[in-house]
Amino acid sequence: MGDTPHRSAHAGTGGTRVATSHEWPAGASARVAEPSGTPGMPDNGLGGGGGLPRARAFGAERAFRGLTLAAGTTVLVVIAAIAIFLIAKAVPALRANSESFWTFEGWFPNDDPPKFGIGALAFGTVLTALLALLMAVPVALGIALYLSHYAPRRLGNGLGFLIDLLAAVPSVVFGLWGRDYFAQPVADLSAWLNRYFGWIPIFGDGPYGNSILLGSVVLAIMVLPIVTSLSREVFRQTPTANEEAALALGATRWEMVRTAVLPYGRPGVIAAVMLGLGRALGETIALALTLGSTYAISFNILQSGGNSIAANIANRFAEANDTGRGALIASGLVLFAITLIVNITARAIIYRRREFTESAA
Amino acid sequence: MTATVTSHRPQPPAQPVTLRARRLPAYAAPVIAVVALLASAGVVYGAGIGGPVLVVVVAALLYLAGLYAAANAVEGRRAARNRTWSALIHSAFVLAVLPLASVVWTLVSKGSERLDGNFFGTSMNNIGARDANGGAYHAIVGTLEQVGIATLITVPLGVLCAIYVVEYGRGRFAFTIRFFVDVMTGIPSIVTGLFVLAFWVLVVSPWFNDGRPGFSGFAAALALSVLMLPTVVRSTEEMLRLVPAPLREGAYALGVPKWKTILRVVLPTALPGIVTGIMLAIARAAGETAPVLLVAGGGAAINFNPFENNQSSLALFVYQQAGEASKYSPARAWTAALTLVALVLILTVAAKLLARRNRLGR
Amino acid sequence: MAKRIEATDVTAYYGGFKAIENISLTVEPKTVTALIGPSGCGKSTFLRSINRMHEVLPGARVEGSLTIDNQDIYDRDVDVTAVRRMIGMVFQRPNPFPTMSIFENVVAGLRLNGVRRKSILEEAAEKALRSANLWDEVKDRLGKPGAGLSGGQQQRLCIARTIAVEPQVVLMDEPCSALDPISTLAIEDLMFQLKDKFTIIIVTHNMQQAARVSDRTAFFSIEKTGDPGRLIEYDNTQKIFSNPSQKKTEDYITGRFG
Numbered sequence: 001m002g003d004t005p006h007r008s009a010h011a012g013t014g015g016t017r018v019a020t021s022h023e024w025p026a027g028a029s030a031r032v033a034e035p036s037g038t039p040g041m042p043d044n045g046l047g048g049g050g051g052l053p054r055a056r057a058f059g060a061e062r063a064f065r066g067l068t069l070a071a072g073t074t075v076l077v078v079i080a081a082i083a084i085f086l087i088a089k090a091v092p093a094l095r096a097n098s099e100s101f102w103t104f105e106g107w108f109p110n111d112d113p114p115k116f117g118i119g120a121l122a123f124g125t126v127l128t129a130l131l132a133l134l135m136a137v138p139v140a141l142g143i144a145l146y147l148s149h150y151a152p153r154r155l156g157n158g159l160g161f162l163i164d165l166l167a168a169v170p171s172v173v174f175g176l177w178g179r180d181y182f183a184q185p186v187a188d189l190s191a192w193l194n195r196y197f198g199w200i201p202i203f204g205d206g207p208y209g210n211s212i213l214l215g216s217v218v219l220a221i222m223v224l225p226i227v228t229s230l231s232r233e234v235f236r237q238t239p240t241a242n243e244e245a246a247l248a249l250g251a252t253r254w255e256m257v258r259t260a261v262l263p264y265g266r267p268g269v270i271a272a273v274m275l276g277l278g279r280a281l282g283e284t285i286a287l288a289l290t291l292g293s294t295y296a297i298s299f300n301i302l303q304s305g306g307n308s309i310a311a312n313i314a315n316r317f318a319e320a321n322d323t324g325r326g327a328l329i330a331s332g333l334v335l336f337a338i339t340l341i342v343n344i345t346a347r348a349i350i351y352r353r354r355e356f357t358e359s360a361a
Numbered sequence: 362m363t364a365t366v367t368s369h370r371p372q373p374p375a376q377p378v379t380l381r382a383r384r385l386p387a388y389a390a391p392v393i394a395v396v397a398l399l400a401s402a403g404v405v406y407g408a409g410i411g412g413p414v415l416v417v418v419v420a421a422l423l424y425l426a427g428l429y430a431a432a433n434a435v436e437g438r439r440a441a442r443n444r445t446w447s448a449l450i451h452s453a454f455v456l457a458v459l460p461l462a463s464v465v466w467t468l469v470s471k472g473s474e475r476l477d478g479n480f481f482g483t484s485m486n487n488i489g490a491r492d493a494n495g496g497a498y499h500a501i502v503g504t505l506e507q508v509g510i511a512t513l514i515t516v517p518l519g520v521l522c523a524i525y526v527v528e529y530g531r532g533r534f535a536f537t538i539r540f541f542v543d544v545m546t547g548i549p550s551i552v553t554g555l556f557v558l559a560f561w562v563l564v565v566s567p568w569f570n571d572g573r574p575g576f577s578g579f580a581a582a583l584a585l586s587v588l589m590l591p592t593v594v595r596s597t598e599e600m601l602r603l604v605p606a607p608l609r610e611g612a613y614a615l616g617v618p619k620w621k622t623i624l625r626v627v628l629p630t631a632l633p634g635i636v637t638g639i640m641l642a643i644a645r646a647a648g649e650t651a652p653v654l655l656v657a658g659g660g661a662a663i664n665f666n667p668f669e670n671n672q673s674s675l676a677l678f679v680y681q682q683a684g685e686a687s688k689y690s691p692a693r694a695w696t697a698a699l700t701l702v703a704l705v706l707i708l709t710v711a712a713k714l715l716a717r718r719n720r721l722g723r
Numbered sequence: 724m725a726k727r728i729e730a731t732d733v734t735a736y737y738g739g740f741k742a743i744e745n746i747s748l749t750v751e752p753k754t755v756t757a758l759i760g761p762s763g764c765g766k767s768t769f770l771r772s773i774n775r776m777h778e779v780l781p782g783a784r785v786e787g788s789l790t791i792d793n794q795d796i797y798d799r800d801v802d803v804t805a806v807r808r809m810i811g812m813v814f815q816r817p818n819p820f821p822t823m824s825i826f827e828n829v830v831a832g833l834r835l836n837g838v839r840r841k842s843i844l845e846e847a848a849e850k851a852l853r854s855a856n857l858w859d860e861v862k863d864r865l866g867k868p869g870a871g872l873s874g875g876q877q878q879r880l881c882i883a884r885t886i887a888v889e890p891q892v893v894l895m896d897e898p899c900s901a902l903d904p905i906s907t908l909a910i911e912d913l914m915f916q917l918k919d920k921f922t923i924i925i926v927t928h929n930m931q932q933a934a935r936v937s938d939r940t941a942f943f944s945i946e947k948t949g950d951p952g953r954l955i956e957y958d959n960t961q962k963i964f965s966n967p968s969q970k971k972t973e974d975y976i977t978g979r980f981g
Contacts, residue, residue, distance in 0.1 A: 282549020
């Protein structure tokens with residue numbers, strides 16, 4: 001936020017004099033500028049009555065600009081290459097698949113004929129990610145508000161720093177902790193939930209162990225610091241003037257948060273949540289360690305089982321033959337598409353909101 | 362004028378006639394808490410539906426309800442809402458601290474078990490299921506080399522890309538690049554691993570490898586640099602934008618060409634911020650397991666050559682040890698995890714301290 | 724409706740720094756009182772301590788007594804939100820809520836007070852906008868963002884938002900310092916009308932403005948940087964600007980310092 005005005009300020013003022021002569025596409029001015037030592041132009045280049053020196057065609061300026069342009073283009077090339085290579089490797093495996101890729105519940109790509117389907121994996125990916133966000137986001141927003149507007153400033157900054165550090169802890173650590181130390185409490189919880197709330201279909205029968213519930217709780221704990229850290233940054237940027245305006249109208253602290261802080265931070269919070277969702281959808285190792293690796297679509301989140309696209313790739317990669325790799329790459333392509341859709345949607349929301357607030361400002 | 366005011370009086374909002382408001386006494390909150398705890402214990406144990414955890418959960422809910430009711434009766438609805446939300450926000454904090462603290466505690470207590478010279482001095486070569494020793498030397502070497510190469514690839518590319526977007530790019534093309542950098546931030550690490558698998562390991566590397574797929578540390582570095590690129594571009598971009606326009610204009614006015622202005626004036630001014638961004642990107646890449654798992658092969662022996670043969674990494678080592686059946690592997694996994702976290706945290710803390718000391722703008 | 728404010732020995736701190744010391748003055752109902760003085764003399768601090776906005780800043784506190792119609796504002800049992808509803812405030816820079824429309828901005832205070840009925844809100848919004856001389860300019864675009872107005876309009880919108888909750892006192896902290904001369908004039912005109920209903924206290928750097936709009940003027944000053952601000956002279960505006968009794972006031976008025 002707030003970066004675009006900055007940009008337009010420098011785009012308008014900086015660069016005018018120096019840039020205009022260099023700003024055109026390479027072909028346009030190259031010819032014209034070529035003869036740099038032509039008559040009518042004094043050799044010393046300083047003052048004189050002979051007019052200003054012309055821009056050089058292959059100067060350092062153009063070279064540098066070309067270099068940066070090439071670097072910028074690399075980003076587009078890489079994204080395109082990701083799509084192309086994944087498709088190229090996935091297609092042969094998909095051709096060889098003897099079952100429906102979308103609906104078959106199982107993963108036997110090394111067999112002859114190969115049989116594999118993405119349905120259960122995609123279902124597990126989306127389910128764990130959504131459950132994780134459902135648990136993490138309210139808590140994360142609460143903590144972010146606590147750190148930015150409720151805690152004493154020193155404490156808030158200190159704890160915020162700690163949260164930032166937790167956001168940097170590698171996911172394999174959370175996965176290991178989830179599998180070795182958190183599985184038992186979650187299994188106990190599962191048994192309790194099943195006993196008293198078993199009439200709700202998602203709290204079905206056991207056995208309890210590495211389940212969707214465990215996976216999504218671990219995922220929630222992992223996503224929590226990321227969403228907290230981003231939203232705290234957003235909440236802290238609320239203009240003091242708006243907070244004071246709310247207080248001066250006689251708002252309580254919560255009402256101040258609701259009228260000034262939350263509306264102002266909404267686009268930023270959406271971005272944070274979407275980023276968290278992206279992380280959750282693509283998380284591999286934590287889920288590879290905490291899900292039960294089955295290939296069935298089931299809403300029973302307590303029972304051992306569950307799987308996700310990314311976890312399945314990590315679990316099945318070692319044993320995969322050529323078709324097996326192709327099948328895993330095909331599943332990765334689906335994951336890529338899902339995250340791409342989520343990301344593009346999120347960015348579109350943010351860009352639109354940003355334009356709205358800026359045209360208003 | 363006065364008449365309209367008086368006629369408006371009876372309608373809300375009624376002005377407070379007095380500034381005084383009835384307040385809940387200071388002892389009210391602890392009293393409600395104790396009552397809630399006792400009631401909850403009575404219900405839970407009385408009905409035999411759970412243990413101490415459930416008592417605390419039910420007590421917390423009762424406390425919130427009781428607080429709202431009491432505040433509503435004495436102080437009014439607005440104050441009651443304020444109190445309840447405040448309590449909720451505080452409890453969110455406590456709720457999150459518990460598991461995170463457990464993770465940190467487990468990491469430190471379990472991780473310190475194998476914190477010895479043997480762990481940092483040996484590899485897993487020829488270590489069987491019944492051997493208690495064995496270490497992560499090869500994995501540390503792998504992590505450092507892979508992350509180092511990834512940094513060498515990413516930093517020039519990322520910084521130049523950011524310079525293009527901020528300083529030169531105009532119109533649709535620059536916008537497209539910006540947009541896709543944002544999108545790239547969200548690409549899962551396993552997908553970058555698959556990409557390098559499909560592109561480098563299976564297609565390009567067999568040319569120099571007698572037609573066999575070449576799993577290597579370099580392939581892992583490629584995957585990591587795809588992950589790091591958007592982070593580096595974004596943070597550099599943000600820092601370049603914070604460089605005040607008058608600074609550039611000052612240089613332009615002296616007749617310094619734009620490229621020199623960027624290299625001599627803009628970049629040095631933004632440098633601390635850029636370095637911070639790069640360090641955070643490195644920290645994130647160092648902790649990645651999935652791409653390394655797919656393309657580095659993960660050998661057990663020490664391999665200093667990142668361009669040939671399998672390499673491991675710390676994160677991958679943790680994952681591999683977690684999957685082993687040996688009773689000694691959990692200790693190795695946790696110690697490696699502790700080492701990895703220490704590495705990542707040192708980078709992160711250093712980056713944040715650097716950011717704190719050098720603040721452009723804000 | 725408007726109320727009398729009495730300050731007795733008011734001293735305010737920012738952490739360890741004493742910003743104002745022993746300020747005592749009485750503000751009569753339905754008057755405009757101007758607080759003038761050089762930068763850093765504590766006039767804004769004093770203004771913010773009247774509706775307890777001073778304590779919003781970390782480490783800030785106030786000593787002494789401030790009463791509104793003989794009720795102590797800083798009494799332990801006093802509800803801060805009630806104080807601020809009774810004593811509204813307009814800030815130096817216009818600060819409409821950026822995510823809200825013009826209408827939502829005006830009724831923000833009423834909504835906080837639990838008013839939900841659309842008809843009441845609409846009536847109150849029109850009344851407040853008319854009082855703020857803004858109705859004719861915005862009546863056709865009440866649903867547009869408040870931040871889309873010009874600076875002067877935004878400031879009048881903020882005034883409308885403040886008076887919509889019908890406070891007794893309106894505090895203005897250099898309300899025209901970010902505005903152009905024409906918008907300033909519009910706000911000064913507005914102050915003349917508003918003093919029929921409200922007690923107004925305005926902080927201003929602009930002495931002509933103080934002379935134009937206020938009935939009474941208080942002159943604040945400091946000995947040197949780091950010292951607390953003190954009240955030097957408080958009198959009828961005419962007296963202050965024509966025949967001040969303190970040498971310091973005269974020096975400031977005539978432009979010899981500050």
